[in-house]
Amino acid sequence: MSTLRLVLVTWWLQLKIRSRSAFDGLLGLLWPLFFATTIFLMYRASGAEGSALLSAAVGASVMGIWSATSTSASFTLQQERRQGTLELLVAAPTPFPLLIFPVTLSMATVGAYSMIATLLWGRFVFGIEIAVANPLAFVLSTLVTVVGIGMLGFLLAISTVRYRSAWAIGAALEIPVWLICGFLIPLQVLPVWVRPIAWLLAPTWGMSAIRAAAEGRGVLADLLACIALAIAYGFIGMLVSRHMLNSARRRATLALS
Amino acid sequence: MSSLRIFLIGGLTSYRALFTWLTPWILIPSFILGPIFQILFFAYVGRTAGVGSDSFFLIGNAVLYASIPCLFAMSNTIGGERQHGTLPLLLASPAHRIPLFLGRALPVIINGFGVSAVALVVGALLLQVPLPLASLAPLALVVAVATFSCTGLGLVTAALALRVRETAVLANVVFGILMIFAGVNVPLDALPSWMGSVAAWLPLTHGIAAAREVAAGASLVSIRTDLLVEAGLGALYIGIGLAMLAWFEREARRRATLETI
Numbered sequence: 217m218s219t220l221r222l223v224l225v226t227w228w229l230q231l232k233i234r235s236r237s238a239f240d241g242l243l244g245l246l247w248p249l250f251f252a253t254t255i256f257l258m259y260r261a262s263g264a265e266g267s268a269l270l271s272a273a274v275g276a277s278v279m280g281i282w283s284a285t286s287t288s289a290s291f292t293l294q295q296e297r298r299q300g301t302l303e304l305l306v307a308a309p310t311p312f313p314l315l316i317f318p319v320t321l322s323m324a325t326v327g328a329y330s331m332i333a334t335l336l337w338g339r340f341v342f343g344i345e346i347a348v349a350n351p352l353a354f355v356l357s358t359l360v361t362v363v364g365i366g367m368l369g370f371l372l373a374i375s376t377v378r379y380r381s382a383w384a385i386g387a388a389l390e391i392p393v394w395l396i397c398g399f400l401i402p403l404q405v406l407p408v409w410v411r412p413i414a415w416l417l418a419p420t421w422g423m424s425a426i427r428a429a430a431e432g433r434g435v436l437a438d439l440l441a442c443i444a445l446a447i448a449y450g451f452i453g454m455l456v457s458r459h460m461l462n463s464a465r466r467r468a469t470l471a472l473s
Numbered sequence: 474m475s476s477l478r479i480f481l482i483g484g485l486t487s488y489r490a491l492f493t494w495l496t497p498w499i500l501i502p503s504f505i506l507g508p509i510f511q512i513l514f515f516a517y518v519g520r521t522a523g524v525g526s527d528s529f530f531l532i533g534n535a536v537l538y539a540s541i542p543c544l545f546a547m548s549n550t551i552g553g554e555r556q557h558g559t560l561p562l563l564l565a566s567p568a569h570r571i572p573l574f575l576g577r578a579l580p581v582i583i584n585g586f587g588v589s590a591v592a593l594v595v596g597a598l599l600l601q602v603p604l605p606l607a608s609l610a611p612l613a614l615v616v617a618v619a620t621f622s623c624t625g626l627g628l629v630t631a632a633l634a635l636r637v638r639e640t641a642v643l644a645n646v647v648f649g650i651l652m653i654f655a656g657v658n659v660p661l662d663a664l665p666s667w668m669g670s671v672a673a674w675l676p677l678t679h680g681i682a683a684a685r686e687v688a689a690g691a692s693l694v695s696i697r698t699d700l701l702v703e704a705g706l707g708a709l710y711i712g713i714g715l716a717m718l719a720w721f722e723r724e725a726r727r728r729a730t731l732e733t734i
Contacts, residue, residue, distance in 0.1 A: 238639040243646070250649030254658050255518060261663035262524035272522070381498035388502030391510040401517045 222310060223318045230322035240288055244326045245333050248280030252334045255400065256342045266345075267431070273338040273346060274430050275399040278423050280330030281365050282393050285323045289369030290386025292319055293377045303470055306461055313374060313454045320369035324362045331358065349432030357429045360439050360446075361422025367446040367453075368418055374453045377460050378469065398423050418445040476572040483568070484576025491553035492546040492581075504584075508538035508592035509599070515658050516600055525658070527600040532688055533657035535592035536681045539585035539620040540627075540651055544644040546581045547627030550574070552640035561731055564722055574631070574718060575711070578624045585620035586613075604688055611687045611696075618700055619680025622707030623651075626676045628714025635721035635731075656681055676710060679703040 234240040255276045259269055293316070296302040305315050338344040348354045372389070376382035395401065396410050397420040403411050414420045425438035464470040494500055512534045519525040554560040563573075590613070597604050604612070630647055634640045652658070654668055655677040661669050672678045683699035693700070725731040 238642045243642045246646060247649065250652055253653050254515075255522075257653070257659040257664065258515075258518060258524050259522050261659055262522045264522060268522075379498065381496055384494075384499040384502040388506045388510070391507070391514050395510060395514045395517065401514075401521050405517060405521060 219314065222314060223321075226315065226318035227322050227325070230319050231325055234288075234322055234326050240284070240323065240326055244280075244284040244288075245330050248276070248283045248327075248330045248334055249337055251279060251283075251394075252276035252337060253341075256338060256344070260342065269338075269342075269344045270347065270430065271427065272400060273335060273342075273344045274427055275423065276338070277331040277334035278361065278419070278426060279394050279399050280334055281324055281327030281362060282397075282419055283390055284327030284330055285320060285365050285369035286372065286390045286393065287383055287386040288323045289320045289373040290376050290389075291383035292316070292323075292373050294380060294382055297380075297471060306465075306470060311454070312461060313370070313450070313457050316373055316453075316457075317366070317370045317450070320373055321363065321366035323369055324366035327365065328358065328362050348430045350429045350435075353429035353435045354426060357422065357425035357435050357439060360442050361419065361426060364418030364422045364442045364446045367449040371449040371453045371456070374457045374460065377457070378464055393417065393419060396420075398427075416445070418442050418449065421445065476569050479568050480572035480576035480579070483573060484579050487550060487577045488546065488580035488584075491549045491557075492542075493549075493553075494542075494545070503541065504538075504588045505591055505595075507541070508535060508588060509595050511538070512592060512596040513599065519658070525660070528602045528688060529660075529685065530658060531593065531596045531600055531602050532684045533681050535589050535596055536616060536619050536677060536684055537648075537652060537655065537657045538592050539589040539616065540623045540648055540677065542581050542584040542588060543620060543623040543627040544630055544647050545641070546584065547578065547624065547631040548634050548640035548644045550577045551631050551634035552638075555634075555732060558732075564726075564731065570719060570722075571715060574628060574715065577631075578628060578711075581627065582617070582620050582624050585623065586617050589616045589620065605690060608687050608690065611693045612684055614693070615680055615684045615687055615696070615700060615703075618703050618707070619677055619684070622676035622680060622703045622710065625707040625710030625714060628711055629717060632714050632717035632721055635718070635725055651675060651677055654678070674706070676703065676706050679706070 234244070255272055259272045264272070293302060296305060306312055308315065335346055339346050372386060376385060379385070396403075396406060396414045397417055398414065399419075403414055403420075406414075421438045421442035425435040425442060428435045428438060461470075489495065494503055512531050515530040515534055516527045519527075519530050551560065554563050593604070593612070593616075596602070626647065630640070630643055633643060637643050654664070654672045655675050656664075656672060657677075661672055661678070661682070664672065679699040680703045683696040683703065686696050686699075687693070
């Protein structure tokens with residue numbers, strides 16, 4: 217019960233902090249809109265309409281969830297280091313991963329705002345008909361995708377805890393995930409060797425579930441794959457954090473790395 | 474002589490000190506991987522949507538990425554000074570402002586040119602876009618002019634950094650505007666007319682158009698209008714940037730708001 221409370225309170229607190237930050241709040245909304253606008257204009261120039269436009273709108277909207285998470289997640293521990301609170305978090309009796317997960321979940325939640333904003337942008341500025349065949353499955357798939365992306369951000373944050381310039385790695389991972397997770401580009405179009413990498417990424421399955429819900433197809437298999445990967449990221453994150461923090465404590469480099 | 478020293482040595486020192494992206498941990502992801510992945514992303518989106526060609530997206534995005542150092546490094550010339558507590562010292566110094574700020578732009582132009590060149594070469598290899606040997610020298614000239622022009626816009630963002638604390642957000646927003654308006658991924662004639670009108674006054678628009686023509690085999694003579702307009706816009710933005718810097722500096726002194734915004 218106390219764990220659930222910790223996750224919820226931290227998530228809510230971090231969400232409030234982020235919504236007041238120009239980088240996470242304002243840019244978190246605007247940045248995906250820049251890309252979505254470009255993509256909508258590209259599709260309009262190609263003369264696409266109907267399901268192709270809807271598919272592009274849904275894909276572009278989910279891009280924002282990952283955008284809000286990738287750079288911010290990799291930067292979050294550096295931010296704690298700058299504020300002098302990283303050592304306190306590490307020294308706290310609560311397991312370190314449990315403190316970081318709600319932080320990255322709050323980032324993905326900001327991304328969900330941007331998803332809604334992108335869909336509204338597509339509807340009212342570009343006139344794209346947002347006809348979701350199964351709204352309940354769509355919302356459920358979105359929630360699972362937010363958690364899946366939050367967990368991927370958690371793994372990213374934990375893995376880069378010792379790197380001062382981790383934000384650049386997170387920023388560099390933003391577009392590759394857009395590229396290979398089927399947000400806009402079908403996996404079949406990409407080289408064969410890319411597909412196994414995509415299958416190991418939760419956003420691939422989350423995106424597939426959201427698209428399936430929008431088109432009225434079944435979502436269960438995709439959702440289960442997304443959840444399984446999110447759990448796997450959690451376990452890997454715990455192991456990595458133990459290794460990284462032990463190493464940092466042993467060398468006394470937590471604040472310096 | 475003092476102005477020349479401020480321009481060359483001061484500019485280089487400032488670039489090395491303030492633009493904290495020169496570590497390989499930032500430089501490689503931001504200046505090499507970032508543009509290459511964006512080129513691949515839009516080339517594949519273009520293929521999926523059935524619009525444009527690989528060459529179109531390669532050139533548009535490679536030239537666009539020159540703006541990353543142009544915008545971020547120039548913003549850092551003010552934001553970085555403020556962060557390190559040296560902005561009042563800088564502005565209290567008797568150094569002439571024109572060599573002071575233009576000197577900071579010179580390394581940025583070279584940096585931007587390098588980013589575009591690497592993105593063009595690697596992107597062309599990955600997407601197997603042929604760039605004729607004869608087009609490489611004119612292409613380099615066009616990219617250099619586009620980078621100069623974008624650095625002018627960077628000087629404007631540097632001036633705005635005297636009023637805006639979130640310089641990273643500011644630079645990202647300007648980058649996003651350039652990406653949508655400057656004909657990077659959407660042909661100018663496919664944009665709404667008002668967007669086309671705005672694009673004509675933005676740096677990179679004419680440079681990207683000229684780069685595409687040169688890559689398709691056009692001579693320098695045939696693209697001279699675009700090239701001259703691009704260079705002219707660069708000069709215009711530099712003028713506006715210097716004027717804004719002078720104005721905001723005066724205002725900041727008058728209101729004592731240099732470090733309080």
